Structure formats: structure tokens, C-alpha cells
Amino acid sequence: MRILVVEDDAEAATAMVRGLSEAGHDVTHAVDGAFGLLEAQKGGYDVYVVDRMMPRLDGVGMVETVRKGGDQTPVLFLSALGEVEDRVTGLKAGADDYLVKPYAFAELIARVEALARRRETGGVQTVLKVGDLEMNLIGRTVHRGTTEIDLQPREFQLLEFLMRHAGQSVTRTMLLEKVWEYHFDPQTNVIDVHISRLRSKIDKGFDRAMLQTVRGAGYRLEA
């Protein structure tokens, strides 16, 4: 996918461009908000990755301008500080997700891909299908093949998120933020325990494990 990286720190930008390119993406770099805006106007991007602090036009200004122009391309906001206010300002300006520097590449890539995917799967779905796993969002039922799987409400939400991002890596932080809707450091592997419970329900007794652990990143649901 095509990604526009708007970042004034040359080293951070180089690393980001390299990391995203190696993950198979087509990356363009703009050195500040003003150039970012010019580049965004050319169109054709799937995701904008925008730094908050920049000379001339900063991230908030750029995202606001982009949104005013009717451009709905997903925006991942980057900031050096994990301040609550910063997150709120970023999201208010029109950003879709927020990442605190310094971050792990796996986290950046997972979030960028999740944003791009969310765009593709627009529209209301009532049934999610990944391989032989099927989730009915109306009846709140899950089947793998012909076997009905009984899930707790939170497990259902967790699986729904994984199915919506099937084939992509999702990190533990993303799961805590998107499924539990909390922003804090849980200190231990609480998410892993929830995943392993879900895994035992959807994979146990089947030939192939769908819910896979991605080393250094998180998890991935494979068809």
C-alpha cells in the first residue's frame, strides 16, 4: 500500500521509511506539514503517518487541513509524549490512531496496516468469515466448520477484532486499546492469557492453528 510519512526528524524518517518499505509498502516522505499537505493533495495514499511536532505546519494543523478538504485517508498520529492531552488533541484534529514515540517497528507496521484495512472493509457486515471460522454479528454466534464455539462477551469482541484484521499482525497494545479500550501498561502478559484462552476455544481439536503468535509483534489470525 502507499504510505505518506510526514516527519521532520531525518533519522526517524529514514528508519521509518526503511522499516515500512521492507514490510512491502510504497513509502513517500515529506519533511514537514506544509510539504505533507502538498503531497497529500496529489492523492493516491492509503495511510498518512504524521508527526505531531514539526516546523512550519505541525501535525495537528496538517491533519485538520486535510480533513477540511474532505480527504478521509486514515491518519496515524505520532508524538514524542504519551500525554493524555496529546492523544485527545490528535484524535480531535481528525487522526484515526495514535502512537507514542519511541515505538517498536512491529507496532507501527501493525497499526498502519490495520488503518489501511479498516478503510477497505467499509460498509456494514453482519457475518465475518476467515477460513472455516464464521462469526455472526447479529446472532452473536461463532462456528468453526460445523462446530459451534461458545465465547464469553470479551472473547467474542477479541475474536471479532482479530477477524476484522485477519492476516495482519496485531500487537498486545492494540488489543488492549481497541478491544478493552484502555490506555495503560498492564505490566504483565494479561493479553496473552486472554489470547491463549481464546486459542484453546477456536483451535483446540482442529488440525490447523489459526491464531498464531508473531514473534516480537503480537498475534495474527490466519485463514
Added chain:
Amino acid sequence: MRLPSLLRRTPFRLTLLFLALFVAAAGAILAYVYFASASEAQGRARADVETELGALTAIHRTRGIDALNQALVERTIRGGPYLYLLTGPDGKIVTGNLSAMPFDLKEARREDSGEWNTFRLTSTDPDGRVEARRSIGVIMPLAGGDTLFVGEDIGGIEEYLSRLTQALWGAMGLVMLLGLAGGLYISRRVERSMAGLNQVVQAVQEGDLKVRAPVRHTGDELDELGQGLNTMLDRLEASMSSIRHAGDAIAHDLRSPLTRMRAKLEVALIDAEAGKIDGVDALGIALDEADHLLKTFNTVLAIARLQAGGAPDPKVMDAADLAADMAELYEPAAEDKDIDFSAEVEKGLMIEGNQPFLAQALANLIDNAIKYTPAGGAVKLRARRRSSGEIEYSVTDTGPGVPEEDRERVVQRFVRLDNSRTEPGSGLGLSLVTAVAEAHGGRVVLDEGPGAYGDFGPGLRVALVLPPASAGMI
């Protein structure tokens, strides 16, 4: 240079200004009194002279020059305040108590019907002293060529006026002297008080925040200023010392994890060189350590910010929802460790707070409890309203607990008790909980747990007590 510097002082300048105003006003009053008295006295004398002149001309008119002469002689002998002189048509003196006409008729100013003038009457007393006294008089030409002069010595009035003037000048001089002295005194006093304040300001400029202005408890405005200055300095000193303390603490806090990271990297390097691990593993270790350090750094920063600025972006929220979510999140992790996890959450516990920070605080408490409770133990999360109305989260475990004498210490940064060193952790968990509690106007209370629990105990109960949301906010 004493006077010029004194002249620059505001109180002294004000004194001088008021003194000048007073002198001008007093001078104006004095001048008015002087002129009013003078003209009043002169007017009275002139009226007297006029009456006398009227009587004499009437005598002359009705009974002739001889009768007038007779009357003048009588009056001169009898004595009185008046001056008389009658001259014949040839200008020779006929009678009177003056040796010559005091002024020429032609020089006299014409006023009303008569010829008025003021003059100085010169007389020589027996001692030979010449005295010139102010007088007024009128010259009246009479039918038949004679000329009559009637006047009055008004030297007494002049003496009175000059005494009055002297007295007033004296009073004014005294006022000026007293005013000047008062001005000097006030100015000195103010200067002394100001000098104290100035010294304080100067010392603060030079970086000494310990100085305080002298306060005399007189309740005047300078005292108020001094007290205000002292209060300001107290706050300034407190915030400076808290900043310095935070800076020191951060520097100190980061030294140990940095040292640890360096040591681990060195070991990794030696191991990699020796071929025990490969370069990728060594980099993996380095990355893990860097992440750990960043986490520590973020926590230290969060604590410093909470301590400096309180809880950011507080919102009214239900403490019960947070407790239920945290219980749901942590329950599987506890059960994986064979710990019986239970939650007891009352409904509708409204507080005003920052949800991410409160979640972090609860996570730290629950994580600690699970970490230090051996398998087979129990952890309980409670959220309830205290009888005081405060909202209390508490996490109770059946671990080894914290001895009473250590309870104050464990909430400090990086304090880890000896028996906890085998568990991973930064030693910042409880410090953050305390910072979160205090930023919300609450507190953290450490207590003994439920007592012996099988082979374990006595356990630990950590309570996070928060003020309820004010009624108006809900």
C-alpha cells in the same frame, strides 16, 4: 550626597509637596487676614475723621471762623485721637496740633468731597528719637480762604498688623520646621522598612530563596507587602525545591536502570565474543533493555508530572466500571498462576479522575498482588464507598505482606524489599499508585492482609482512597 538621595525618596518628596501646599494656603489666608484687617481699620479711621470733619465744618458754617478756632483749641487741649490744623488764607497756621500741613492740597488725591491722603507723621520724642507713624487725613478748603485739616494717626493699626504678620510668619516657620522634621522621620522609617524589603529582593535576585522580609505585625501596608513577599517566597521555594527534587530523583532513578543495562550489554558482548550467543541475540537483549529503560523513564516522568500538575484532564466516571473491567482483564492471569481471584464491586461509585492513570494505578496494584502471591493463594479486588463517602479501591492478597516498619518505605521510588528481588519489576509501581492517588486528592493506605492463609500470609491490603465526585459534577 545625603540630601539628593533623600530628595529622591518618595515619602520625603511627598512631605515637601504637602508642606509647600500648606505654606501657599497659609500665605493666602494670612494675606487675606492682613489686607482685610488693614482696610477695615483704615475704613473705620476714615469714617471717624469724616465725622469729626463734618462736626467742625458745621461749626464753621453756622458760627464762623472764630468759633471753629475756639473749638479746635478746646479739642487740642482736651486731647484725642485726631490731628488738626487750621491755616489762614495766607497759609499761616492759625491753630492745630501739627507744625505744618502734612501734604499739599494739590498733591492730595481727590476722593469723595474732601481731599484724602495718607502720610507719615514725624515726631521727635524727648529722647530725640525720630518716629514716623502712618496717618491719614483730609484737607478741606473753607469759605473765606481758610483751610482745615483733620486727620488721625493710624500707626497703632500698623503696629498691630505687623505683630500679626510676625506671629503668622513665626507660626508658618514652625509648621515648616515640624513638617520637614516629620517628613524626614517618616521618610527614614519608610526607608528602613523598604531597605529590609529591598535587601530581600536583592538576595532573591542573587538566588537566595531562604531570606524573608522582617514582619513587625503592625498591620500597615508595608507589613502587608512584607508578608505577601514572604508568602510568595515560601511558594517559590517550595516549587523550586520540588522541581530540584524531581530533577534529582529522575537523575537518580535513571542511573540504576542505565547501570543495569550497561552491565547486561557488556555481558552480552562478552558472551557474543566468546561465541556463547550470536550477535542477533545480543541485539535482542539490548533492545529489551532499552525498552525496559524507556518504560522506567516514562513512569518516572509520569510520577513527576502527576506530582507537579495533578491529574490531567479529569472526567466524572464510575469507579465501579473501571474495577469490573480490571477484574475481567486480570482474572485469567491470576488463575493461570493458580490464584483465586475475586472481585467485589459496589454499584455507582462516581469519582472525578483521569481514567488511564487510575487504570494504571489499579493495574499496578493487581499486578503486584498476583506477582507476590504464591500459587494456591487468593487476590481480591474491592471497590466500595466508605462510610466517610470516599471511594475506595482495595487489593488484598495472601502473599508475604509488608512488615509494618517497611510500609512507608515501599511507596518510595525504587524501593524493593529484599524478598521481592527475585521478581521482575522496577520498584516504581507503588510510587506511581501514590502519585496517582495524591494527584486525585486521595491517598494510599497499606495494611496487613487477611492473616495466615494456609502456609502463607499475613498478606497485604493496599487501598486507594479517592474523594467522591462533587454532587454538582454528576
